[in-house]
Amino acid sequence: MQDLGPATAAGALPLSVGVPCPVCGAKPVGPSRQYLASEWATLRCPECTVEFVWPLPREEELSALYDWRIYASRQYLTFPGTDRRRARMWDEILDSVTDHPAPERRSVLEVGCGYGYFMEAALRRGWHVEGIELDPATARRAGERLGVVVHVGDGRTALQPLGRFDLITASHWLEHLPDPRSAIAEVARHVNPGGLVIVRVPDSGSPVARSAGANWTWFCPPVHLFYFAERSLGALASSVGLRVVSVRHHRGDAHLWPLECAVALGRSAIGPPGVRDRPQTWTAEVARSPIKSVLGRITEAIDLVPERAVPPARWNASELVVVLTPA
Ligand SMILES: [Zn+2]
Numbered sequence: 001m002q003d004l005g006p007a008t009a010a011g012a013l014p015l016s017v018g019v020p021c022p023v024c025g026a027k028p029v030g031p032s033r034q035y036l037a038s039e040w041a042t043l044r045c046p047e048c049t050v051e052f053v054w055p056l057p058r059e060e061e062l063s064a065l066y067d068w069r070i071y072a073s074r075q076y077l078t079f080p081g082t083d084r085r086r087a088r089m090w091d092e093i094l095d096s097v098t099d100h101p102a103p104e105r106r107s108v109l110e111v112g113c114g115y116g117y118f119m120e121a122a123l124r125r126g127w128h129v130e131g132i133e134l135d136p137a138t139a140r141r142a143g144e145r146l147g148v149v150v151h152v153g154d155g156r157t158a159l160q161p162l163g164r165f166d167l168i169t170a171s172h173w174l175e176h177l178p179d180p181r182s183a184i185a186e187v188a189r190h191v192n193p194g195g196l197v198i199v200r201v202p203d204s205g206s207p208v209a210r211s212a213g214a215n216w217t218w219f220c221p222p223v224h225l226f227y228f229a230e231r232s233l234g235a236l237a238s239s240v241g242l243r244v245v246s247v248r249h250h251r252g253d254a255h256l257w258p259l260e261c262a263v264a265l266g267r268s269a270i271g272p273p274g275v276r277d278r279p280q281t282w283t284a285e286v287a288r289s290p291i292k293s294v295l296g297r298i299t300e301a302i303d304l305v306p307e308r309a310v311p312p313a314r315w316n317a318s319e320l321v322v323v324l325t326p327a
Contacts, residue, residue: 019054021045022181022226024235029054032227040221050232051204053221056178065222066134083117089252090121096246097167097196097323109165111155111187112173116142123148127167132158156183164192171200172253174236175224185240188326196325197242203249203320205229208257212264217255218318233322242324252319260318 020027024047032044032051044051057065106127110118113131115138122129123146131150133139143150151158155173168187174180184199191197202218203209204227209216218224228236234244254260 019043021048021050022052022179023050023232024048024239042221042227045232048232048235049205049229050235051227053225056225057222061222062178086117086253087121089250090118093198093248093321094121094125096248097198106167107165108167108169109159109162109190111159111168111170113142113150114138114171116146116148116150118169118171119146119148122167130162130165156186159186159190162190164190164195166192166195167198168195169198169200172202174199175201175218175226175228178225180226181236181239184236184242188240188242191326193326196245196323197237199233199237199322199324200252201228201233201320201322202254203229203318205231205320206249206318207314208254208260208264208318212260212267215264215267216318217260217263217267228320230320230322233320237322237324238327241327243327245323245325247323248321249314249317250319250321251317252321254318257318 019029021029024045026045026047029043029045032042040053041055042051043054106122106125108119108122108127108129110116110122110129110131113119113133116131119129119131119142129146129148131139131142131148132155133142133150133152134154136152139150139152142148151162155170156177168191170184170187174183177183184197187197202224204216204218206229209218209227213219219227230247230249234247237244251257255263
């Protein structure tokens, strides 16, 4: 793949750029529908449909961003209802791959494990579980809570010295990376023949994403640098020797559809976040304030409405789960 070169100031990008697609190599790539709606320029590949931030932020910008994000995430922690919903979600996903991996080989790794919802679900099934987590405090908390090994570091680097696993999961990880292709290639190198990879990403092809455009909740450059849909994630997987076993569109960590629409309307009124030096400032302010728990409880209560209670289900699906296996 061609080196994408150094980043330059966003906004200085001409509309007729010819950057090759970082997923499938197609060129030229044109401005995406979100190009003019954000201070971050985004491009869209006409072949595989992936959308991505261009120019990419500099390495020091990303480091500063993640120092900040880790701080903000510690303010949020979780709510019991959300924990229950995530546990249920993982049980459903693992039920759908119940024949894999083979019963005698159930070593599992979660890349970007956070507080360990997936690891907990895998442990309940008697599988051998390890995790990788960027934030040392979160890694320690998950490891102590579940009694498992959690490696500290960024997913790609921390994977390199490890062996192979029967199942590797990566939830809401690829969209944050400046080079998701090399990251998923590293994952592919660490899955056993016949094993599985489960990838969860925001679904930029979902009805709510397509209709909300730049006001979609998960359109949040530079936190999310890549925007995948079923076709582009499949192209990414096949480019590193993985093939798609199954695709699932579901709500996942997204809000219920009515709440997604309300957030999109709110963002259309106040403008999408993306101030370069203080990304998503409002999120930080909410996280620090006493109203955090009130807002969190309200959101949690709304989100606890069962996914199937809002027909049709596809309209309530803003997340993509793709199960992959070595080709
Ligand atoms: Zn492409």
